[in-house]
Amino acid sequence: MTSDRRALPPGPNTPAVLVTLQYMRDAYRFYRKQYERYGSPFTVNTLRGPLVVVADPEQAKQVFTTNPDELDTWGADALDPVVGPTSLLLVAGARHRRDRKLLTPPFHGARMKAYGAVMREAAQHEVARWMPGDELNFLRSAQHVSLEVILRAVFGVQDGRAVLAWSAAITSMIESAHPAGMFFRAARVAPFGLGPWAKFLAARAALDAMIYEEIHERRAAQRFGDDILSLMMQARYDDGAAMSDAELRDELLTLLLAGHETTAISLSWAMWWLHQHPAKLERLRDELATATESEAIAQLPYLEAVCNETLRLYPIVSDVVRTARAPLTVGAYTLPAGVAVAVSIVTIHERADLFERPAAFEPERFLQKKHSPFEHLPFGGGHRRCLGAAFAMYEMKLVLAELLGAHRFESLGQERPVRRGVTLGPAEGVRLRYLGPRAPSRPSSENAKERRPH
Numbered sequence: 067m068t069s070d071r072r073a074l075p076p077g078p079n080t081p082a083v084l085v086t087l088q089y090m091r092d093a094y095r096f097y098r099k100q101y102e103r104y105g106s107p108f109t110v111n112t113l114r115g116p117l118v119v120v121a122d123p124e125q126a127k128q129v130f131t132t133n134p135d136e137l138d139t140w141g142a143d144a145l146d147p148v149v150g151p152t153s154l155l156l157v158a159g160a161r162h163r164r165d166r167k168l169l170t171p172p173f174h175g176a177r178m179k180a181y182g183a184v185m186r187e188a189a190q191h192e193v194a195r196w197m198p199g200d201e202l203n204f205l206r207s208a209q210h211v212s213l214e215v216i217l218r219a220v221f222g223v224q225d226g227r228a229v230l231a232w233s234a235a236i237t238s239m240i241e242s243a244h245p246a247g248m249f250f251r252a253a254r255v256a257p258f259g260l261g262p263w264a265k266f267l268a269a270r271a272a273l274d275a276m277i278y279e280e281i282h283e284r285r286a287a288q289r290f291g292d293d294i295l296s297l298m299m300q301a302r303y304d305d306g307a308a309m310s311d312a313e314l315r316d317e318l319l320t321l322l323l324a325g326h327e328t329t330a331i332s333l334s335w336a337m338w339w340l341h342q343h344p345a346k347l348e349r350l351r352d353e354l355a356t357a358t359e360s361e362a363i364a365q366l367p368y369l370e371a372v373c374n375e376t377l378r379l380y381p382i383v384s385d386v387v388r389t390a391r392a393p394l395t396v397g398a399y400t401l402p403a404g405v406a407v408a409v410s411i412v413t414i415h416e417r418a419d420l421f422e423r424p425a426a427f428e429p430e431r432f433l434q435k436k437h438s439p440f441e442h443l444p445f446g447g448g449h450r451r452c453l454g455a456a457f458a459m460y461e462m463k464l465v466l467a468e469l470l471g472a473h474r475f476e477s478l479g480q481e482r483p484v485r486r487g488v489t490l491g492p493a494e495g496v497r498l499r500y501l502g503p504r505a506p507s508r509p510s511s512e513n514a515k516e517r518r519p520h
């Protein structure tokens with residue numbers, strides 16, 4: 067990493083610690099301030115050295131269309147303790163290309179769509195836990211839904227009791243993953259087997275034991291289904307080799323970490339925005355009444371626009387970062403190898419020259435104009451663009467259709483985005499009151515009224 071700021075675009079001389087604090091407190095505001103003062107690209111100091119930030123679609127395109135062999139990850143090692151060293155999130159170059167090729171098929175086309183029923187049932191199971199009048203922390207509800215979807219679609223866990231056991235092990239591991247230990251290697255110590263790091267290691271060991279047992283049992287019984295773990299176990303690299311148990315474990319944790327919280331937050335924001343805008347909610351309900359099959363629902367234009375607008379206003383990931391392995395051209399600059407470059411999703415999404423009245427929730431804008439993948443980029447871009455983007459959009463659409471087509475809610479308060487580790491999410495968890503079922507216009511949602519144990 068070069069530390070010579072003279073070769074880099076201009077930016078504030080604020081010390082790295084302050085930059086980190088301001089970024090953690092409000093990434094939107096921090097980036098907006100620099101962009102308004104310096105334009106794009108600008109440079110900020112970080113604890114890992116200077117970071118060049120891009121807030122312009124043309125420059126984002128330059129980064130995302132750079133030869134993948136000339137880009138590396140940045141800061142991903144913070145996730146290593148959870149996802150493991152062979153995770154797709156951590157590897158680069160030829161290894162990333164090879165692994166991504168193997169993992170891609172289940173997330174596209176007919177294979178991905180086969181998970182539609184799981185997504186709709188998970189939503190129905192969650193509704194079955196509510197009584198009219200219940201106050202919901204909707205983010206928590208959405209987390210139940212997205213965790214059940216991952217467990218069933220990705221891990222292949224089917225029966226309700228097993229879903230609960232796996233949920234408990236996963237929640238315990240995620241909750242014990244203390245941020246200090248993730249970001250500072252020095253905090254990764256467990257003196258006398260005690261302290262937060264020891265707690266995390268114990269929770270991780272318990273979850274790993276469940277994963278390895280599941281893999282061994284399936285292999286022994288040759289019991290493979292349509293789930294993504296089964297597909298990964300049967301997949302072969304170009305040289306004919308299968309994934310090792312450790313690789314399978316790392317990718318399962320990667321999909322869990324990348325896909326669970328992100329989808330839950332985006333669902334929560336969609337519910338929040340829609341309940342601030344009753345006319346738009348009604349327009350969506352009218353559209354939902356025209357489709358019952360999952361594939362037809364997924365093609366509804368206004369529903370798609372609602373999801374896009376939700377992800378534009380509150381993208382779950384504020385920026386994506388690459389390290390240049392070779393000189394990299396961004397705007398008028400040729401950045402030296404070793405420099406880190408961030409594409410600021412939040413800043414591009416709020417540019418008034420790209421999105422009129424950028425602070426307003428206006429799904430209609432996506433019906434009126436097609437935005438390029440460098441203007442609307444909630445899933446990042448280039449060779450590392452979110453592997454689960456189509457899966458996440460499908461899940462958002464089907465879950466929203468289940469909930470809004472058949473049920474009524476009312477908003478109980480205001481919201482704002484706050485940092486939750488790597489992601490940005492709603493500070494209050496989106497508080498909604500469940501008002502009960504709507505007039506039965508959508509028969510698909512009526513078969514799951516049995517209450518499930520909490």
Ligand code: HEM
Binds near residue numbers: 321324446450
């Ligand atoms: C609304 C929900 C989601 C959002 C907003 C989201 C966003 C993102 C973003 C911004 C990235 C980084 C892209 C880049 O570096 O250019 C990413 C990567 C990734 N996401 Fe998602 N994601 C979501 C859901 C999912 C789901 C459901 C899965 C899988 C079950 C998933 C799996 C992954 C994986 C494996 C990567 C790493 C890709 C790579 O490095 O090659 N994501 N996601």
